[in-house]
Amino acid sequence: MIFSSDKRNLLSLAVPVILTLILYGVYDFSLRSYITFFIYLTLGIVSIFMAFRLSVFKKPLIRFAIVFLFTYLSVYVFSLLLGLNTSLFDFCKGIAFSLVAFSACTMVKALALAIETVFLRKICLVISYVVLFAFVLLPSVLICYFVATGSLISSDIIIALAQTNATEGTEFIQSNFNIMWFLAFVALVVIYAINAFFFRKVEGVDSKNLSVFLSFFLCLASSVWLALPRMDYLPFSIIKVTSKQLDNFEIYKQQKSQRLAKLNKLNTLKLSDSTDPAGNLFVLVVGESETRDRMQAYGFDRENTPYLCEHLKNPNHILFTNAYSSWPQTVQALSYSLTEANQYQKKQTVDAYSIIELARASGFDTYWISNQRKYGVYETPVTVISSTANHEIWVNGSSKMEGVFFDEEIVKRFPNIDDNKNVFVVIHLMGSHQKYDKRLPSEFIRFEGQDETLDYYDDTVLYTDYILEKIYSKASEKSNFKAMIYFSDHGEDPHVVGGHDPVNLNGQMLRIPLAVYLSDRYVQDNPKIHDALVQNKDKYFSNDLIFDLTVRIMGISGLPGMDDSLNLADKAYALDKNSVLTMYGKMHLDEIPETKH
DSSP states (O other): BBBBBOOGGGGHHHHHHHHHHHHHHHSSOOOHHHHHHHHHHHHHHHHHHHHHBSOHHHHHHHHHHOOOOOOHHHHHHHHHHOOOOOHHHHHHHHHHHHHHHHHHHHHHHHHHHHHHHHHHHHHHHHHHHHHHHHHHHHHHHEEEEEEESOOOOOOHHHOOOOOOOHHHHHHHHHOOOOOOHHHHHHHHHHHHHHHHHHHHHHBBBBBHHHHEEEEEEEEHHHHHHHGGGGOOHHHHHHHHHHHHHHHHHHHHTHHHHHHHHHHHHHHOEEETTTTTTTTEEEEEEEESSSGGGGOGTTSSSSSHHHHHHHHTTTTEEEEEEEEESSSSSSHHHHHTTTTTSSSSSSSGGGGGGGGHHHHHHTTTTTEEESSSSSOOOOOOOHHHHHTTTEEEEEEEOOOGGGOOOHHHHHHHOOOEEEEEEEEEEEEETTOOSSSSSOOOOOOOOOSSSSSSHHHHHHHHHHHHHHHHHHHHHHHHHHHHHHHHEEEEEEOTTTTTSSSOOOOOOOOOGEEEEEEEEEOOHHHHHHHHHHHHHHTTTTSSEGGEEEEEEEHHHEEEEEOOOOOOOOOEEEEEEEETTTTTTEETTTGGGGGSOOOOO
């Protein structure tokens, strides 16, 4: 026999079946329901009561309970210290989850100790410590990240890490590693070691209570499994939000063919009468992690944008002084910038046409050229958007995981296009991505005298200015060149972990450059657009509206839902400092914190 138990009491195992059916109905509600929460909290209280009631020795269990619950609930102390919006109800839900987690760990070990076969008992005891580690890991990750960075990890950080390849991950560690990260690792080891020490002393259940224990254990296991998708313990809720975002990415990918089919049936799309019938080339350049706060063209005291400053002497080359990012991370920012989704209308990303899709449907030959990796752990809307292009050029593709190419390789790969065609080229730079010195040829390491990190960052701005000049020169050689637009996905604060952590948000992460280069022929054919751009160059703008701006400059019309008051290339543009939004519509500009470190 595996367990020493009274066979007659095995009838009690029928109880979990009945209770599981009841709990399934209860958990069909969300934990936002106070009724469901009350049932769940009751389960937690009963769980810990039964764990103590059936245990042979109470004192070791009490000690383990104190340590385990302190570990679990400490995350709420950190959330309060950071001023996060944590309600009493959230804290109560955390208590409920903690009680159930504690009972689950205890009962798994008790179940292992009840096994008579020595070899099997040892295996199950090892499993019980693995279960303990899995449960302790949830709060420990948040605690350790707080130790390392002074903030709590968020779903956005997890998404960003999921898009990071091995080399970028190594560079992230090299850029941000300090004694605090070492202490965070030590904290992780210590937290688990302390919990494991007290867990080791937890004993099994009295043999006469074994059948009751088995019955309750199955009830607990089934109820936890049913409630798992709705648990709102802080670390688990972060995982749920992350999972939902990744699900939305997958939906966007799956709906690509549907969007293309709808666009092809949209008979209202057309090019403006001023479109050159001899051919048109438009270039959209997406920068990486460039803040305008550290650019000469915006008044910074280092000469790191000499080419851009020279271009501004041309009245057809326009610099916009008050552009902001909609989010301080690439995937989220570009999911809006490159699609018709934005912060001001109800259109969601999963339903939104991308700029590539619209250009193709309007007859443009489309190119996507990138010096970033195509895939991380997950595919995102950015990679889905790029896959819609007629031609994809990934400079650092799967064959070059180490990312050996500088951005100048993009200039070398600029396509030999047909001057008689309508062509749209999107270029995604590596720009000022951490680790900054890894983005630079040796001849562009120029600045010194300040903090080394800032020196290297300013060097990347200088190098990006050089690359933009090379791209412009290459494009403007084409007889059909009409316009080039440059903007950055988001800004950067080099002294913040990761450079643009939304948890440590400040204005430098959101203030970005935006420049439009128009050819003489384009201005001649489209004087109203030129005049509108000049008129609006000092107005406030968020880069989720890059889609609208680009579509107007390209002369594409007929897409339902376009709003002139949101278009920087229209004199009807109406956004100002009070109405421009950021952080996906959750923050006005005057609410952006200026320091967080």
